[in-house]
Amino acid sequence: MKEESEGAILEENKKKAKKSGLKNVGFFLICAVIGMTLGIVSATLVPNMPADVGFYAIAITVFCFFIGYLLHVPIHEAGHLVFGLLTGYEFVSFRVGSLTIYKKDGRYKKANFTFPGTGGQCLMNPPEYNDGKFPSFLYNIGGVAMNLAVSALALLAISETVSMWGNLFLVGFALAGLFTAVVNGMPRKINGFPTDGYNIVTMRKDEVANWAFWIQLRANALLTQGERPKDLPVEPFLLDAQDDLANPMNTSAYMLRYNHYLDQKEFDKAAQVLTEVTPFMDKMMPLHRNEINVEKVFLELIGDNDPAVIQELYNEELIQHVQATHNWMNKKRLAMAYEWFQRRDADKAMESYRELVDMAERYPLQGEADMERMLAEWLKDQIH
Known part of the structure; x- marks a missing residue:
């Protein structure tokens, strides 16, 4: 029995190692695809980009993409905040990373609070729940909408009057916003965490989930x-x-x-x-x-x-x-x-x-x- 148990454990460890290896390969493939995509888009969108800076342009755009992704976290949460306020929600707390700003007794306070698996979070007090309904769609889609809107503005700002490096930053920043919007807008779970799209779809199908969210x-x-x-x-x-x-x-x-x-x-x-x-x-x-x-x-x-x-x-x-x-x-x-x-x-x-x-x-x-x-x-x- 002991040998069988050890054999089962060994087999399970092999499966985990294989799965981990596949994840690593998948990660590098995704990075490669992102790099090639950014290179192609940069060459297309950036005006008068010299051919001899192609490799450097890709490297800079990839760097700007990741910087842009970090910037789009607070932009995403700001979208929830703005659309929440527009639909009758009240501010409760706003978190980016571990920095949390919350409101208590009419005063804004600061706290250090992490939530594993998330880069930020905007929590608000919803309007009353009446006849099985409350305004949830705009609050949930607000982050995606803000990412797309800011990305569109970044693309519109690309011009010949801006330096090549500035244009490359705008490209990387805009694509990071598009990536953030797609990831959060798709109705799925990421490492178990529901995306905004998942919340929207689930709440429309399931009245209990709608009630639980409120x-x-x-x-x-x-x-x-x-x-x-x-x-x-x-x-x-x-x-x-x-x-x-x-x-x-x-x-x-x-x-x-x-x-x-x-x-x-x-x-x-x-x-x-x-x-x-x-x-x-x-x-x-x-x-x-x-x-x-x-x-x-x-x-x-x-x-x-x-x-x-x-x-x-x-x-x-x-x-x-x-x-x-x-x-x-x-x-x-x-x-x-x-x-x-x-x-x-x-x-x-x-x-x-x-x-x-x-x-x-x-x-x-x-x-x-x-x-x-x-x-x-x-x-x-x-x-x-």
């Missing part, structure tokens, strides 16, 4: 303003068991129930929520699957504290996720519980406690921060 936006706005998870009404999060809880929008809405019970220290009810979503976890986006496992580990630590269960859940994937989201407050709570209940190291547990308290002062979701502080105090009592 719930996420409204709950996020309330939490940013300081509303506690326990104060959010739990009824809207009661999706039916037959609903697709692997859908990212449905998962996010459903997990609001978990925090609702966690904030009241009703750990049995919180655990029941995790049990209900478990059958869908294989199809979930990695972020949601890992976050659910984080909470499973936490409940196990403060409950039965079975080392075998914790070891099974706390695998390599989860360790990497915890490291990538180290500035999320629930990771400090997890570390605090792990250091005490598993390792009986009160000093390290209290170190995580102090980090959590310090983080709470500048956390974008103030309602969630208050919940985490409450749970940290409860854990502190267990230690002492």
